[in-house]
Amino acid sequence: MLNRLYQFVEEKTGMGLQKPDAKTRLLLMLWASGEDSMTKGxxxxxxxxxAEKSGDFTSVFEELAQLEAITTEKAGQSFRVRLGDRGLNVLQDGLNNPNFSFPGSVVSSRLANALLQWHRQSATTAVPKTPEKAILSYDAFKAAALEVYDRLNKDYHLEHLVPIYQIRRGLGDRVSRSQFDDWMLEMQADDLLQLQGGSLPADQSNPETLADSITTELSGLRCYAKRL
Incomplete structure (x- = not known):
């Protein structure tokens, strides 16, 4: 029976069970719970x-929130998590990604049953794609960037010092990289944001996050934005 399940996963994902994809596992289990929301715990x-620790998933929750795949809200001493507007889209993309596979040599019954549930539903019901509206003007960019800034600042208690790379990723493909840089600098010139230097935390500092920050010839690397 387990071998048949392996075969099914290989057909579904395009490869064998080799390495984990925590974002897809998390979304799959959240969707399969059938509940409106669940606590993080x-x-x-x-x-x-x-072999995994709860702290290992901190960046996973952050990335899914930036993608609008999940939303979180404080509930007493814990946080409740629910699927966001793009949750099903991101889950479908993750399951269809040829690099996705279940970790380890044994698939847990929870994940296996969740995958079977997804397969049965998706066989008859396609998940509609949520269109991404391109940002074509500075005014539209201001509104979108500040909305992402406020959401990140609130959800992750950033005390009005939001990493620029998170804002860039929150906007995704709606704006080009060069236009993002130009309009963020324009927002600074208009006294809407202050772009600040400083270093990112060790668990966030890598070539990708630094590249997604902003570097200027005069000011050098700017990693944070502060709303004025």
Whole structure:
């Protein structure tokens, strides 16, 4: 039976069970729960493998929130997580990604049943793609960038010092990289934002996040934005 399941996953994802994709596992379990929302602790208990720690998923939650795949809200002493506007789209893309596979040599019954549930539903119901509206003007960019800034600042208690790379990723493909840089600098000139230097935390500092920050000839690397 397990071999048949392996075969099914290989057909679904395009490769064998080789390496984990925590974002897809998390979204799959959140979707399969059938609940409106779950606490982070409940969700991690269902997704986390024995070798994984809850802290390993911090960046996973952050990236999914930036993609609008999940939303989180404070509920007492914990946070509740629910699928966001693009949650099903991101989950479908993750399952269809040829680099996705279940980790380890054994698939948990929870994940296996969740995958089967997804397969049965998607066989008859296609998940509609949420169109991404391109940002074509400075005014539209200001509104979108400030909305992403406020959401990140609130959700992750950033105390009005939001990493620029997170704002860029929150806007995604709606704006080109060069236009993002130009309009962020224009927002600074208009006293809407202050772009600041400083270093990113060790767990966030890598070539990709630094490249997604802003570098100017005069000011050098700017990693943070502060709303004025």
């Amino acid at each position: 409940q969700l991690l208990q269902k997704v986390k493998r024995s």
